[in-house]
Amino acid sequence: MSAPLLHRDPGHAPGDAGGHGHDHAHGGPRRSSRTPLLVVGGLVALLLVVVRLASPALGPGLLPDTAQDFVTLTISVIVESMPFVLLGIVLSIVVQVWLPQAFFTSWLPRQPLLRRAVISFLGMFLPVCECGNVPLARGLVLKGFTVSESMTFLLAAPILNPITIITTHQAFGWSDGILVARLLGGFLIANLVGWLYSRHPDPESLLTKSFAAECALPTDHAHAGGRVRESVELFRREMSTMMPALFIGAAIAGGIQTAVPRSVLVTLGSNPVWSVLAMMVLAFVISLCSNVDAFFVLPFATTFMPGGIAAFLVFGPIIDVKMLALLRTTYRPRVLAQLTLVVALTSAAIGLVVNFLA
Amino acid sequence: MLTLVVGVSTLWLAATGQLILYIHPRYVVFTVVMIAIGMVLSLGVLAFLPARDDHDHGAEEAPPGSRRPRRRRRGSSTARGVAVAAGAVVTVGIAVALVVLPPATLTSATAGQRDVNSSTASLNGTTVADAKAGDADAYKSFSVLDWAGLLRQTSDLAFFEGKTADVVGFVVPAGDDPDVFYVSRFVVTCCAVDAQPVGVPVHLDDWQSQLQADEWVEVSGGFRTNQSSTSTDPVALVPESLEKVGQPSDPYLY
Numbered sequence: 058m059s060a061p062l063l064h065r066d067p068g069h070a071p072g073d074a075g076g077h078g079h080d081h082a083h084g085g086p087r088r089s090s091r092t093p094l095l096v097v098g099g100l101v102a103l104l105l106v107v108v109r110l111a112s113p114a115l116g117p118g119l120l121p122d123t124a125q126d127f128v129t130l131t132i133s134v135i136v137e138s139m140p141f142v143l144l145g146i147v148l149s150i151v152v153q154v155w156l157p158q159a160f161f162t163s164w165l166p167r168q169p170l171l172r173r174a175v176i177s178f179l180g181m182f183l184p185v186c187e188c189g190n191v192p193l194a195r196g197l198v199l200k201g202f203t204v205s206e207s208m209t210f211l212l213a214a215p216i217l218n219p220i221t222i223i224t225t226h227q228a229f230g231w232s233d234g235i236l237v238a239r240l241l242g243g244f245l246i247a248n249l250v251g252w253l254y255s256r257h258p259d260p261e262s263l264l265t266k267s268f269a270a271e272c273a274l275p276t277d278h279a280h281a282g283g284r285v286r287e288s289v290e291l292f293r294r295e296m297s298t299m300m301p302a303l304f305i306g307a308a309i310a311g312g313i314q315t316a317v318p319r320s321v322l323v324t325l326g327s328n329p330v331w332s333v334l335a336m337m338v339l340a341f342v343i344s345l346c347s348n349v350d351a352f353f354v355l356p357f358a359t360t361f362m363p364g365g366i367a368a369f370l371v372f373g374p375i376i377d378v379k380m381l382a383l384l385r386t387t388y389r390p391r392v393l394a395q396l397t398l399v400v401a402l403t404s405a406a407i408g409l410v411v412n413f414l415a
Numbered sequence: 416m417l418t419l420v421v422g423v424s425t426l427w428l429a430a431t432g433q434l435i436l437y438i439h440p441r442y443v444v445f446t447v448v449m450i451a452i453g454m455v456l457s458l459g460v461l462a463f464l465p466a467r468d469d470h471d472h473g474a475e476e477a478p479p480g481s482r483r484p485r486r487r488r489r490g491s492s493t494a495r496g497v498a499v500a501a502g503a504v505v506t507v508g509i510a511v512a513l514v515v516l517p518p519a520t521l522t523s524a525t526a527g528q529r530d531v532n533s534s535t536a537s538l539n540g541t542t543v544a545d546a547k548a549g550d551a552d553a554y555k556s557f558s559v560l561d562w563a564g565l566l567r568q569t570s571d572l573a574f575f576e577g578k579t580a581d582v583v584g585f586v587v588p589a590g591d592d593p594d595v596f597y598v599s600r601f602v603v604t605c606c607a608v609d610a611q612p613v614g615v616p617v618h619l620d621d622w623q624s625q626l627q628a629d630e631w632v633e634v635s636g637g638f639r640t641n642q643s644s645t646s647t648d649p650v651a652l653v654p655e656s657l658e659k660v661g662q663p664s665d666p667y668l669y
Contacts, residue, residue, distance in 0.1 A: 122522040122523065122524035122525075122629070123524045125519055125522055125524075126521050126522055126524050126525045128509075128512050128516060128519075129436070129437070129519055129520070129521055129607055130525075130607060130608055131509055131512075132437060132509075132512070132513055133437040133438065133606045133607035133608045134606075134608055135509070135513070136434070136437045136438055136446065136606070137437070137438055137442070137606040137608065139446070139450065139453075140442075140445055140446045140448075140449030140450060141449075143449045143450070143452060143453040144449055147452065147456075285459075289456065289459045289460050290460075292456045292457070292459070292460060293457075293460040296457065300506075301502060301503075304505065304509050304510070305502050305505050305506060307509070308509055310608070311608075314608070315524075315525070343608060343609065344608070345606075345608065345609065352604040353609040355604070
């Protein structure tokens, strides 16, 4: 989960997954021309296709049920998150490379509180769910956002974004104030956390060393190859950071889901206090993207009290197993622990309020 | 690169129509488009970046990326090293699984673990009133989900009188009676992660002698009062015909 792993893995994966067909690239001349690499990449891709095509011959029943389900769930999390991560990285590249330096910073209010409040609404224009927000937030920090501002964006954007609002509205309408609680709650938490961290004396120390080092780089390096090249370089860097984190997060989420019976949570659903806590645990474990979680939680609406649903919808987008793995690429473990605590307490409070009002 | 692994696997799944084993059909187009963009970019990485970055192959021991400032202190503790190694193993393992293992649906292990019919709202799609209005043909097309919903809403035998169900699903043993099993399907709202099992209870003495958990069956028959004394389901399907079938190409319901 730390820097050495992140940059090492991309080399491992195809090798182990696809046999040894590409080993000749190893130890080639350091300044080999471009074409061979592309050819090698193509070959690797081709090899993967061949393996993939050949594998159904193995037939089903290779693994015991539980292990098979673990694999299925893990892959499901990856396949579901992958497009959003890609979208986030593409937007991050646009922000970092293709937009002028002052695009975001110039028109934002200078007053910190107001500034963070406006930043919370950036998600309206950058509709990415939370997994895509991590690369985007990294990009914004590199573009001059402070650490606390990046957190505000990171926490608010998955909830205050058009896709999430539409899907939540489709799923719940205006019933029981769930939609309102979700939007207000997301906004409040994001600004609360942003405010807390803005008071931190040394914000740089919140970031992982590898990311802080990246921030310290002058932004106008590598202009030699032009913007396309810079974009590609950025894509490689972000992907090699995000992918292992995503894989590990997905594996943990899949593992917990195979191991913990869901009925344990569901039986707690009708108690005003327990329903909130149970739904938060469920949100933490299930690691869905904010754009789709409303549909998931809809079937629970009859079992659980509305406060539980609201807590699920506020807590889930911000903190879950997969997100922690992704956030770990950027923030220190201590920060993540504090973040989890603050967000959990606030969402629990919101859930309880909804329960007592409804 | 991992991108290529995921990309190739996903596109292959999409091409063979098996992507729906993992996600809801409404996300398929979005996923395929984004993955295609990702593939182009990752091939772009290979095309545009010269090998001095040492980025894609043979970076086994030396930490690559020499032109990037690295963490100055090497991992000070062994614990860190172990964590990194474990992470690497997990990542590689999943990458291998993604490419090599045949895609599969969730099994009865997860169905049992998630409690068949435990979430109720998805069971309200077909109401008793709707069903009363329907004619005999409509019942033919009722799925496991429709019947499970009706059973949830009413246990009035008069309602089920004369109605024949014909459903396809996989076998999940009922926990509370050895003579009852559920013909089940998973209902998916977003992706396999959120799959909720629904099922119609079937009462068949000693079904274990003919069937095994996870086998796909087509059952048809009428509903009777559940003969079982221990089962929580008041009404169960009593099969007139029961046939083993192959897994349908769209195993989940939506």
